[in-house]
Amino acid sequence: VYQVFENVAKKYDVMNDSMTLGIHRVWKDIFVHKMNPCPGTVLLDVAGGTGDIAFRFINYVRSVRKRQLQRKLKHHQNLSWQEIFESYQKDGFNSLGDSQVVVCDINREMLKVGKQKAQHLGYSEGLSWVLGNAEELPFDDDKFDVYTIAFGIRNVTRIDLALQEAYRVLKPGGRFLCLEFSHVSNPLLSRLYDLYSFQVIPVLGEVIAGDWRSYQYLVESIRQFPPQEELKAMIEDAGFFKVDYENLNFGIVAIHSGFKL
Amino acid sequence: QHYPPLRALQASAALRRASDEHKKEPLTSSSQQHFDSPPAGHQPEQKPQGPRPSYTGQGGQESEDYESEEQLQHRILTAALEFVPEHGWTAEAIAEGAKTLGLSVAAAGMFHSDGSELILHFVSECNSRLSELLEKEQKLVQLGEAEKKPIDEFLRDAVEARLRMLIPYIEKWPQALSVLLLPRNIPSSLNLLTSMIDDIWHYAGDQSTDFNWYTRRAVLTGIYNTTELVMMQDSSPGFEDTWRFLENRVADAMTMSNTASQVQSTGEAVVQGLMGAAVTVSN
Numbered sequence: 001v002y003q004v005f006e007n008v009a010k011k012y013d014v015m016n017d018s019m020t021l022g023i024h025r026v027w028k029d030i031f032v033h034k035m036n037p038c039p040g041t042v043l044l045d046v047a048g049g050t051g052d053i054a055f056r057f058i059n060y061v062r063s064v065r066k067r068q069l070q071r072k073l074k075h076h077q078n079l080s081w082q083e084i085f086e087s088y089q090k091d092g093f094n095s096l097g098d099s100q101v102v103v104c105d106i107n108r109e110m111l112k113v114g115k116q117k118a119q120h121l122g123y124s125e126g127l128s129w130v131l132g133n134a135e136e137l138p139f140d141d142d143k144f145d146v147y148t149i150a151f152g153i154r155n156v157t158r159i160d161l162a163l164q165e166a167y168r169v170l171k172p173g174g175r176f177l178c179l180e181f182s183h184v185s186n187p188l189l190s191r192l193y194d195l196y197s198f199q200v201i202p203v204l205g206e207v208i209a210g211d212w213r214s215y216q217y218l219v220e221s222i223r224q225f226p227p228q229e230e231l232k233a234m235i236e237d238a239g240f241f242k243v244d245y246e247n248l249n250f251g252i253v254a255i256h257s258g259f260k261l
Numbered sequence: 262q263h264y265p266p267l268r269a270l271q272a273s274a275a276l277r278r279a280s281d282e283h284k285k286e287p288l289t290s291s292s293q294q295h296f297d298s299p300p301a302g303h304q305p306e307q308k309p310q311g312p313r314p315s316y317t318g319q320g321g322q323e324s325e326d327y328e329s330e331e332q333l334q335h336r337i338l339t340a341a342l343e344f345v346p347e348h349g350w351t352a353e354a355i356a357e358g359a360k361t362l363g364l365s366v367a368a369a370g371m372f373h374s375d376g377s378e379l380i381l382h383f384v385s386e387c388n389s390r391l392s393e394l395l396e397k398e399q400k401l402v403q404l405g406e407a408e409k410k411p412i413d414e415f416l417r418d419a420v421e422a423r424l425r426m427l428i429p430y431i432e433k434w435p436q437a438l439s440v441l442l443l444p445r446n447i448p449s450s451l452n453l454l455t456s457m458i459d460d461i462w463h464y465a466g467d468q469s470t471d472f473n474w475y476t477r478r479a480v481l482t483g484i485y486n487t488t489e490l491v492m493m494q495d496s497s498p499g500f501e502d503t504w505r506f507l508e509n510r511v512a513d514a515m516t517m518s519n520t521a522s523q524v525q526s527t528g529e530a531v532v533q534g535l536m537g538a539a540v541t542v543s544n
Contacts, residue, residue, distance in 0.1 A: 036374050038356050038366055068353075145365040173364025241330055242371055259371060261333060 011209040012050055012113065018204050019215075027253050028150060031179045032056040034246070034255055035146060039065045039097025044144040044169060046134050046162075047152020049110025051117055051127075054101040058123055061099045068097070096126045102144075104132040135161040139169045146170075150179040154225040163238035170260045176240055182247070182254035183227035189250050197222065228254050334371060337362060338382040342430075345383075349433045350376035350440060377446050380437045381453065387426045388457045394422055395464040412465060413511045419461045420485055420507055424492055428500070435493055458482050480517075484510045 016024050032053065037043065039061050045053045105111050111129050118127055132138045134149070134156050147166045156162045166176050184190040197219045205215030226234065228245050231254075235243045240258030247254050341358025348354040354376065356369035372378045401407040410418070427434055441450040458481050467477060487510065492503045 034370075035367075036352055036370060038353055038369070041366055145367040171365040171367075173359055173362075173366075173368035175365070175367035175370050257370070259368060261330060261368075 012110065013052075013117075015205065015209055015215070018208055019201050023249070024151075027179065027248055028052050028056055030248060031148070031150060031177065031255055032060050034257070035060075035148070035175070035177055037061055037064075037099065037146065039068065039099050041099050041145045042143070043099070043101045043146045043148065044137075044139070045101060045103045046132075046137070046147065046149045046166075047105055047155065048103045048148070048150065049105040049107060049114055051103055051114035051123075053148055053150050054103050054114075054127060055118070055121065055123055057101055058096065058099075058126060061097065062095050065095055065097045100126045100128070102128045102130055102139075104130045104134075104137065106131070106133050135165060137165045137169055141168050142171045143169050144171060144174060146175045146177060148177045148179070151181070153178055153180050154221050159226075159231075160234060160238065163235055163240075167239045167260055172260060174260045176235065176256075176258040176260070178231070178235075178256040180231075180254060180256070181222040181225065182231070182245075182251055184251040186250050193252060228256075231256055334378075335382070337364070337368060337371075338379050339386075341379055342383060345379070345430055345433055350380050350437050352376060355379055375440055375443075377440055377443070380440055381446065381449050383430075383437075384441075384450070384453050387423060388453060388460070390426065391419065391423045391457065392460050395419060395460065399464055413515050415465050416461065416481065416484075416514075417507055417511045419464070420481075420488060420511075421504060423457070423485075424489060424503070427489075427492070431492070438489075438493075454482065454485075458485065480514050484514060 020027075035057070037057060037060060041061065043054070043057055045051075045057070048054055103111070103114060105114070108131060111131060115129055118124070130138065134152070135158050147170055149162070149166075153159060153162060163176075170176065184193050201219050202212050202215045205218075206212040209215070225231075228247070228251070232243050232245055235256060235258045238258075239260065241261040243256065243258040245254050245256045337355065337359050339358075340361050341355045344354040344357040348357065352369045352372065352374045355372055356366040359368040360366055398407065402409050430437070440446065455478070458478050461481060462477055467474070469477065484507070488503060488507045491506045492500060495503045497503075
């Protein structure tokens with residue numbers, strides 16, 4: 001698995017765009033929307049190498065925070081400009097409201113690409129990059145409000161261990177969110193999907209990234225991955241409550257959610 | 262034969278330890294002993310039975326564990342109510358509520374992001390409080406310690422008491438009303454409204470079994486809704502305009518019902534007179 005991602009790290013984003021025809025952006029947007037984080041949330045994004053979820057999280061929190069500040073100021077009518085200025089200073093222009101993201105990935109290359117992207121796009125505060133294994137996270141218990149793993153859990157060898165680690169590092173009341181390719185139940189669609197996956201994607205892999213075998217692996221790992229209900233049962237086994245899933249695009253992708261209660 | 266060990270809700274256990282000021286439902290002692298068992302270590306199960314407690318096997322204990330999830334949600338929503346004046350009926354208020362209980366703010370994700378559950382919870386709580394109030398009053402009347410009120414006064418007092426419960430949240434209540442009207446919420450909100458009106462009439466002593474039952478409820482629902490709307494834009498001290506409006510509406514309703522019965526009896530009298538005239542003429 002490590003070598004697969006070492007090869008694909010640099011071209012990861014480009015490949016994602018071409019493989020999913022850009023829809024993966026929409027999926028990730030929906031994912032963060034479902035999370036609906038409020039300022040002050042501490043997020044752990046596992047297998048989040050190139051930072052897609054992390055950046056979206058920061059954008060979301062920033063806009064929520066802006067609205068919060070606007071509402072607060074509206075309450076205080078008739079303030080002098082001096083007072084308004086001071087109130088901004090007091091909150092330290094806290095545009096993130098103490099929210100934080102820790103991006104954890106097993107692969108150094110992916111993290112490097114992620115850091116570069118962050119610099120390039122101008123994300124500086126509230127981000128940390130940590131090297132780590134999802135089956136054995138280098139964090140203490142009860143640390144995070146939300147744990148996300150987007151398109152990463154199928155690459156984990158022992159999914160149950162990863163789920164247990166997720167349970168461990170989450171605070172009580174914390175949320176586990178998982179975005180992953182899943183099973184399409186609609187028979188017509190599933191045939192089209194299979195056709196596309198096995199014929200088109202490895203070819204794209206060869207053309208764009210010069211690597212047929214990694215993308216063949218990727219497609220096969222999607223087929224191997226447990227379907228929605230099975231994953232839901234595994235999440236419940238790890239101790240999460242209120243476990244539920246939402247299919248996007250008829251099951252091509254599914255979002256699973258559970259709470260540590 | 263063994264059953265999978267119960268996992269007591271970790272949060273509930275942690276909350277018990279953390280603060281004693283909050284009133285919490287005590288978990289049974291056997292749930293307590295499972296609190297420390299690591300979530301990972303459960304014995305292999307013969308059949309693929311999830312950790313979701315089933316209603317077979319350990320019976321009452323498991324159903325208590327299952328209910329704790331709803332009880333926890335209940336507690337979070339109750340805690341969230343005090344943040345509503347500041348944040349409105351939103352997921353933010355729920356997140357703040359969860360924080361006071363020692364849970365992560367992400368727990369607000371359990372509820373819908375528009376705060377519907379919070380509002381429905383509040384309405385149902387108000388209705389329960391109203392029922393308790395009316396029950397207490399009824400007991401006093403039965404014990405002979407209080408006079409039985411005439412119908413219009415009774416209705417007026419009941420509606421006023423119920424509307425007064427909105428006063429702390431009055432600024433954000435219009436927002437709540439609009440959320441309650443969302444198609445998704447209409448079944449629940451309608452249900453709550455009709456059961457409240459039903460309650461009031463029940464304690465008012467209504468025992469009708471004919472069409473009157475429907476008219477009475479429709480009339481009272483109309484009175485309640487219109488008074489609520491008046492209250493939304495009432496700026497008089499102590500909402501006296503609203504209470505006066507309420508008084509007038511209830512009086513109208515009473516007059517209407519009197520008029521209706523008068524019309525009916527007049528009609529009967531007229532018919533009888535005609536019959537008598539016809540008999541006289543025919544003879």
